[in-house]
Amino acid sequence: MQTLHVDLGDRSYPIYIGKSLIEQPELLLKHISGKQVLVVTNETVAPxxxxxxxxxxxxxxxxEVILPDGEQHKTLTVLATIYDQLLKDKHNRSTTLIALGGGVVGDMTGYAAASYQRGVNFIQIPTTLLSQVDSSVGGKTGVNHPLxxxxxxxxHQPQCVIADTHTLMTLPxxxxxxxxxxxxxxxLICDAEFYQWLDENASALLARDESVLAEAIYRSxxxxxxxxxxxxxESGIRAILNLGHTFGHAIxxxxxxxxxxxxxxxxAGxxxxxxxxxxxxxxxxxxVDSLERMLRAVNLPITPPAxxxxxxxxxxxxxxKVLDGQLRLVLLERIGKAIVTGDITIDDVKKVLANAGVPA
Known part of the structure; x- marks a missing residue:
């Protein structure tokens, strides 16, 4: 097992990365201070x-609460089922919520924890690669809106993150x-050496080599x-974590x-x-060519949809990231160095979209 620490003063917490960590109760229990727990998962992960x-x-x-699976269910309506269970079972401010699943489960459980009785503890047990390297770390929680x-x-920061690499063996x-x-x-945004390592290990990642996956998760x-x-x-540099996301969220x-x-x-973003x-x-x-090649190698799209x-x-x-009507984007000065800039015109964006085959 490898352990990292997110250093945020009194909100600091560990990230545990390793195989079969779900089967080590002591990891979980030492981060639960009260006598009440609510586990939130979904229909795919629960079995x-x-x-x-x-x-x-x-x-x-x-x-426990078992949510429907999928990004389309990351809504205020579905979120209410978590509150319903907390209230039905009379959970108090010493309760701990546990998110067992991917990014949707983590985001919704975290937001429920942030808002129930104005804030209770929660723990992340991410079961997808995306949630292990991104959404479970950093305290961003929330739900989507149709717009x-x-x-x-x-x-709302978790008490800990338990990233069990063995759960990735069941991932589609x-x-x-x-x-x-x-x-x-x-x-791309901050670690050119890691980018080169990924280029060399893309096939091993796809093959689910657990030692390569663990290294990728640790470095991420x-x-x-x-x-x-x-x-x-996210008042400054943290926005670089959103490279591709402004385009991606639009998609x-x-x-x-x-x-x-x-x-x-x-x-695609x-x-x-x-x-x-x-x-x-x-x-x-x-x-540009190297990124497109790497994305193709791991079966990811490089062009936007219709x-x-x-x-x-x-x-x-x-x-x-839009401030006072000004679009701001995360772009690259070079591989391994991202910046957030508002010095982009609508014409700049239209040109890159047109060159990518997006019609006016």
Missing amino acids: LYLAKVRQSLQGLQYS GKNMIGAF DRELSAGIAEVIKYG CLNKAQVVAEDEK ETAQGYGNWLHGEAVA MVLAIKLSAQLGWVQQSD MSQQQFLELMMVDK
Whole structure:
């Protein structure tokens, strides 16, 4: 097992990375201070791992909620079922919520924890690659709205993150590839050496080599933990973690949540971001080519779906990085160095979309 720490003062917490960690009750129990727990999972993960977690929690006042699976269910209506169970079972402020699942489960459980009785503890047990390297770390929680992704939420840090690499053995191939998109992102934004390592180990990641997966998760979490420690509430540098996401969230919203997986939309969004960076003269065409090659190698899309430029622009303006009507994007000065800039015109965006085959 490897352990990392997210350094946030009195909100600091460990990330545990290793094989079969769900079967080590002591990891979980030492981060539960009260006598009440509520496990939130979904219909896909529950048959696989819920019994193991439930067994670890014997002796505590135990509740569970099993949500429908899929991004389309990341709504306020479904979120209310978590509150319903907490209230029905009379959970108090000393309760701990446990998120057992992917990013949707983690985001919704975290937001329920942030808002129930104005804030209770929660623990992340992410079971997808995307949630292990990204959404479980950093305290971003929330739900989607029909007009915009993750526009309703709160910052609320977990007590710990338990990333069991063995859960990735049951992950569908498409979900595994979607998670690799976020892994590649870390190399692009702040770790050129890691980006090169990923280029050399892409096939091993797809083959689910557990030692390679563990290293990819460790390096991704290390990079994210450093950024989050510097800027917890995304007032500055943390925004670089959203490379490709402004384009990607527009794709997800336009296509209907769940039709394109988050990682797939981010992959296509990162290609648009690096092409815009090349258009501005910041990176080379060879950098664009290398990213497209790597994404293809892990079965990720490099072109956006059928959308118009107008759709892209309207949805991109409903983005948390937009300030006073000014679109801000995360772009690359070079591989391993991202910046957030507002010095991008609508014409710049239209040009890169047009060059990617997006009609006006």
